[in-house]
Amino acid sequence: GNSVTQMEGPVTLSEEAFLTINCTYTATGYPSLFWYVQYPGEGLQLLLKATKADDKGSNKGFEATYRKETTSFHLEKGSVQVSDSAVYFCALSSRTGNQFYFGTGTSLTVIP
C-alpha cells in the first residue's frame, strides 16, 4: 500500500539556520510527491511538488528532490526565517491521482 513517513518534530532553529525535514514513502507505481505548509488556524497550502523521479520542486527558497532509488523527498532550505514557522506535511498522490496520503506533519519554529 501507500504511506508516507515523516521526520518527527517539533524542530526549533535559529534564524538563518539550514533546514532539513526528512520524508520517505512507500507506494505502488509512480506517485506524485508534495510538500504542504500549514500556518496556525489555516488550511494547507501547496509549497512544492514533483511528479517524476529526479524532478526537483522549489518555491520560496525551499527545495525537494524526488529520489526513486531511496524513496525519499526531503525538504531543505538554506536559510530559514521567522516567517517559515509552521507545520510541514509531506504527501503523495496515488498513480491515478484520486487518493492522497499525508505524513504526520513536522512543526517548525524559527527563533530570531
Next chain:
Amino acid sequence: EAQVTQNPRYLITVTGKKLTVTCSQNMNHEYMSWYRQDPGLGLRQIYYSMNVEVTDKGDVPEGYKVSRKEKRNFPLILESPSPNQTSLYFCASRSNGQGGLPQHFGDGTRLSIL
C-alpha cells in the same frame, strides 16, 4: 478570489445528533475530498469525489457519508456522531487530471463531539 469554503468553522455537539459540514468551491473543480487531521496521525482521507454523483471511500470512511449533487458542493454528513469523530476536518478540491495536480484546501472545521 478562488477559494474552498467550509461551514461551520467550529462546532460543539453531542453524541448521536446528526450534523452536516458544508464545503463549497468556486473554481469549477471536478475533484473534491474530505480529510480529518488528528495529532500524531497527520491528515487521513475520508471520502473523495471525482465528479457529480461519483464518490468513493478514502482510508477512514466509517461513520461518515457524503453526497455530490452539484459540482461546487461536497457536504460531509455524520449521521450519528461519536466522540472518536472529534477532530479537525478539511475539505479540498482540484481539477481532474493526472496525479500531479495540487489540491486547494479550506480553512478547516473543528468538531467536538461530547
